[in-house]
Amino acid sequence: MMYALNFVLWALAAMAIGLLFMGISRKLTARLQRRYGPPFWQSFIDVIKAFSRKSISHNFIMDLCALMGLAGLLAAAMYVPMGGILPFPSDSPLILILYFMPIGYLGMAVSVSASGNPLASIGIGRALTLMLGYEIPFAIVVMSFISNYGTTNILSIMQAQAGGIENWHIIKMPFGFLASLLALEAMTGKKPFDVMIAPAEIASGPMVELSGKFLGLAFLQYSVAVFVETGLLTALFLGGGATVWEFVLKQFIVYMVLTLFSEIYARYRVEQAVRFLWIYAGGLAVIQLALNMYMK
Amino acid sequence: MSFTELTKLAENEKYSTYELFFGPNHPGMHGNFSYVLNVIGSTIISARPSAGLLHRGFEKLMEQKLWFQNMSLIPRICVVDPDPNEVVYCNAIERLAGIETPKKVKYLRTLTLEMSRTTSFLMGMGALSAMTGLYSTMYRMMDDRDKILDFFEWLTGARVYHIYNIPGGVRRDLPNGWVEKFREVITYLKGNIPEWDKLLFQNPVVQKRLSGIGTITTEHAVNVGLVGPNLRATGYLADVRLDDPYEAYPELELNIPVTEGGDALARAIQIRKEYAMTLDLIEQILDKFPYSETKIRVDLGNPLKFKVPAGDTYAKVESSKGEYGYYVVSDGGLKPYRVSVRGPSLPAGLYLSQEQLPGLLIDDVAIWMASLAVCPPDFDR
DSSP states (O other): OHHHHHHHHHHHHHHHHHHHHHHHHHHHHHHHTTOOOOOTTHHHHHHHHHHTSOOOOOOHHHHHHHHHHHHHHHHHHTTSOBTTBOSSSOOOBHHHHHHHHHHHHHHHHHHHHTTTOHHHHHHHHHHHHHHHHHHHHHHHHHHHHHHHHSOOBHHHHHHTTTTSGGGSHHHHOHHHHHHHHHHHHHHTTOTTSOTTTOHHHHTTGGGGGOOHHHHHHHHHHHHHHHHHHHHHHHHHHSOOOSSHHHHHHHHHHHHHHHHHHHHHOOOOOHHHHHHHIIIIIHHHHHHHHHHHHHHO | OOHHHHHHHHHHOGGGEEEEEEOSSSTTOOSSOEEEEEEETTEEEEEEEEOOSSOOOHHHHHHTSOTTGGGGTGGGGOSSSOHHHHHHHHHHHHHHHTOOOOHHHHHHHHHHHHHHHHHHHHHHHHHHHHHTTOHHHHHHHHHHHHHHHHHHHHHHSOSSOOOOEETTEESOOOOTTHHHHHHHHHHHHHHHHHHHIIIIITOHHHHHHHTTTTOOOHHHHHHHTOOHHHHHTTTOOOOHHHHSOOTTGGGSOOOOOOOSOOSHHHHHHHHHHHHHHHHHHHHHHHHHOOTTOOOOBOOOOOGGGOOOOSEEEEEEEEETTEEEEEEEEEOSSSSOSEEEEEOTTHIIIIIIHHHHSTTSBGGGHHHHHHHTTOOGGGTOO
């Protein structure tokens, strides 16, 4: 019973943190664009508004997979150690997180594909192609950790960074960090890798058929994805955090860096994005793996 | 797979193609226009312009309103660059009626035309930024555009549709302190150009996205009827301001640039060059402005009884998109007998689209339109 309560609280916290980051990011973006921008709590208002609206569902698959998308990412969020804390006893296995995350993306993919809108299908096609681009470099970075520590448990990797900044993997594994940062830029759908949304090209792609509660679910799914993805980078490269606040602050810095990068780059075409990720992120990841294996 | 192979596949397997309606509520579409695209995967097989969504009957409306009344209608044909409509319509009337406008009017019209060109270029570069995903650059450019609109408001009383020019002159003289403040803004805008270079024109991702899109040779551009920056981006110098000068342009030194290449990147760079040149030209206009003169219009009597002698004429100006022409016919009455508008976007938006969009990806449609500065109201009236 306690674990169930923990699960609910953790899920709410993941969504709230993600939405807060999204709101502040919108404000930051607005200021860069010489606009005033919405208040930082606007993302919360948007979700409440979306859930209060009437939704158009095309079929049962669309309903089911929209929930599956959120469930997959929430499952991944359960293994992200906020300041070393987890909702239930676990070693926080990285492999499990990497397994749950695509369930979330695939849930959304099937859901919007079921709508039958060609623009949504093109967006999903692009998103899945892009996944090939960022998952391979990130998987190679994970292999670097395995080669170093012989484990994929995030808690163990976090403990190995204890003792000061000099022990953080951002210092010890800089190439792996850069590769992960590039992969994360793509994971969060930030430019230059926002091909799956691309308003000028495919009219926001997957979002085009999402109304009311479906749009609310998509917002929540993205907020949890932001929590998980920034959480992974924080735990793996920035020493995690001794407290929840420290961990969330580091996550926040990571997300703001991603936002700033996003504002100065134009959008790649999908094949250009995949090529870039394989060549540069993949190259950096391979260098890191080779260094780790050589220095072992 | 090559484009020819894809076309064959489309013919053989008709179920592998799908129809995509691009516009008018598509964020990549400019104005209330649309293309019906046949697509395999992401490659366009054929494109059909679908006009009629904006049809407001401007030309027919003009035949039913007095010569002066039309002044409030015509700027609405092109939202982005409205002043060429005003000036070209006034020029046509003045030519038919044999009216010679004072020197100060010529300078004021030239000034507003160049101001309008600046706002249009900022909008054009901003649109190109947005189409490639650079929304920050677009918003910052819109902020710069707003600064010029402030001065339009100060001078004319309106931000977008100025209705400043009237047959025989202009409505208002320059307000006190306007020139000094405007010079400061021009200096500020010039100072921002290096920022646009870094963010947009030298951006490696933008260069990758734009190069090779919608390439056209000079010969083909002339045959199709491309004008303005689109033609000059193929390396060919043609400009109404040089070839058939009007208003105060004969007294100004024009250094109109050209760019080689003929693709979307060349067109973007051409607009960037012309933007800088326009800011220089505005400074030149302010330097040579006949401040001592006071007459800003010719008295044409009661506008409600104003008649234009029978005849026909074709007046043209160089708008931000190229030659903008009005063919005006008068039967000597209170209203125009016929007004036909030749918008500069016509060749690209209507004809070239059917030729150049097939073979491009869906990704490139909006970039193609933005690079050619297609303004559908020019031709879909």
